[in-house]
Amino acid sequence: MKIVVVGLRGVPDVQGGIETHCEHLYPYLAKQGFDITIIGRKNFLPNVQQYDYQGCTVLPLAHPKATSLETIAHTFAAIFKAKQLKADVVHIHAIGPAIMTIWARILGLKVLVTHHGMDYNRQKWGLLARTILRTGEKMAAKYSHGVISISHAITAQIHRLNPRQKVHQIPNGVVLPAATTEDPPSAKIAQLGLTDKKYIFALGRFVPEKEFHTLISAWSALPPGSCELVIAGKPDHDSPYSQALLAQAEQAGAIMPGFVKGADLDHLFRHAAGFVIPSTHEGLPIAMLEAMSYNLPIVASDIEPHLEVKLDPSCYFKTQSVPELTEKLQALLKNPEKPQYRTLLADKYDWGKIATQTAQVYRGL
Known part of the structure; x- marks a missing residue:
């Protein structure tokens, strides 16, 4: 099954919770046999050409430098690229990029959205940006084939917007550090x-x-x-x-x-x-x-x-x-x-278990 991942800046070693989430999750899914392509934003990535990251293909795409246009314009282009790549599922991360859910549906793609948080509550956004983010959330709730929620509050919010939407609550994870002697500091x-x-x-x-x-x-x-x-x-x-x-x-x-x-x-x-x-x-x-x-x-x-x-x-x-x-x-x-x-x-926030739950969602779409 070919999964094309959009909405993030890229992996690996890109600052941000969503980027860290994807950096850890998708190598596990690649090991389970999924064909993973992560479409990132060229200016944030270590290479401008396509490269492999732990079994996942990372595909850099250009994006506007203007912060107000970066996410939406890049997601629009990334979804079109997903269609060209004949994706079985396009997996959109975050509610800002999710405003392009309807675009993915128009192209005939199966759409899964991971809702990482109510970003319209962030202090940095003005009225227009908050409106766009709320619209993206509504698009995910109403038009995607499924939503992954990382918390109880997000699950409740999606059900308020669309009680019939399939919501799969799967938390973020963490890698437990090795209990070994570390190297001297850099x-x-x-x-x-x-x-x-x-x-x-x-x-x-x-x-x-x-x-x-x-x-x-x-x-x-x-x-x-x-x-x-x-x-x-x-x-x-x-x-x-x-x-x-x-x-x-x-x-x-x-x-x-x-x-x-x-x-x-x-x-x-x-x-x-x-x-x-x-x-x-x-x-x-x-x-x-x-x-x-x-x-x-x-x-x-x-x-x-x-x-x-x-x-x-x-x-x-x-x-x-x-x-x-x-x-x-x-x-x-x-x-x-x-x-x-x-x-x-280890019981609740293990990336291996989270990947298995995500794989079940993919197969059920």
């Missing part, structure tokens, strides 16, 4: 000058809804010398917000190593005192699951997707509350004992 990590278990770690794109500005403010209110703060990531596109965040971080003394993956990311997780995810909007955050895979103490905002993971209630703070987040950081530093999350993750 030059990039070594130059940060970090001390083992003496820093708080956060990870994500530099956009308002990640609330890293709130985290910096809360960390700055800790007693001097409590710990370092490391926030790994970068903006997708330079913006006034990302510039202001970097300026705030520099003034406060937070460490911003940029986008990290692979061994560097592994090192930052392994040696952190704890992990913080202060977002106002998420789907089912892979970054949180990754932190759990290292049995890190976690402090998370009390938004519904975070609550759905069912951490201990003491892990949550009132979203956007700087004083409450500061208190939680102090509590974390005073009680560095690691929780044990790996059994839960």
Whole structure:
């Protein structure tokens, strides 16, 4: 069965939760015998020519540089390419690209949409963008052959829009890190000058809804010398917000190593005192699951997707509350004992099991 995947920027090592989701999921599906083609955005990929990634074909396509046109224009072209490739299923990721569901249906394609989150709730979007995102969600609910939901809240939302739609609730997953001796840190990590278990770690794109500005403010209110703060990531596109965040971080003394993956990311997780995810909007955050895979103490905002993971209630703070987040950081530093999350993750968030569930959805379309 030929599956063509659209809606993402690409794989591997491309920043973003959807990109990480696809990077881990599709090699498992390729091993199960599916013919997987991932259509990515040329400017985000390591090669401009078609290449193989763990048994999957990655096909770069050009896209407009304007951020307002990038996703829709690329998805339109990618779906047309899927038709040329004679796809059995076109798998659209996210509700923005899902506005092209009707285009795929016009071309006679079977369409599956994975709904990763209510993106219209993101702070960065204006009225037009929010309208487009809501329209994409409605298109997925009404015109796709099926929807994969990564959370209970998303499942309920699709059923509100179309009670007859087939919704398959399949969560994000995580790769459990090997419990082996690691290599020495790279030059990039070594130059940060970090001390083992003496820093708080956060990870994500530099956009308002990640609330890293709130985290910096809360960390700055800790007693001097409590710990370092490391926030790994970068903006997708330079913006006034990302510039202001970097300026705030520099003034406060937070460490911003940029986008990290692979061994560097592994090192930052392994040696952190704890992990913080202060977002106002998420789907089912892979970054949180990754932190759990290292049995890190976690402090998370009390938004519904975070609550759905069912951490201990003491892990949550009132979203956007700087004083409450500061208190939680102090509590974390005073009680560095690691929780044990790996059994839960292996049972519920294993990529192999998630791939098997996804394969069943493909075969049932």
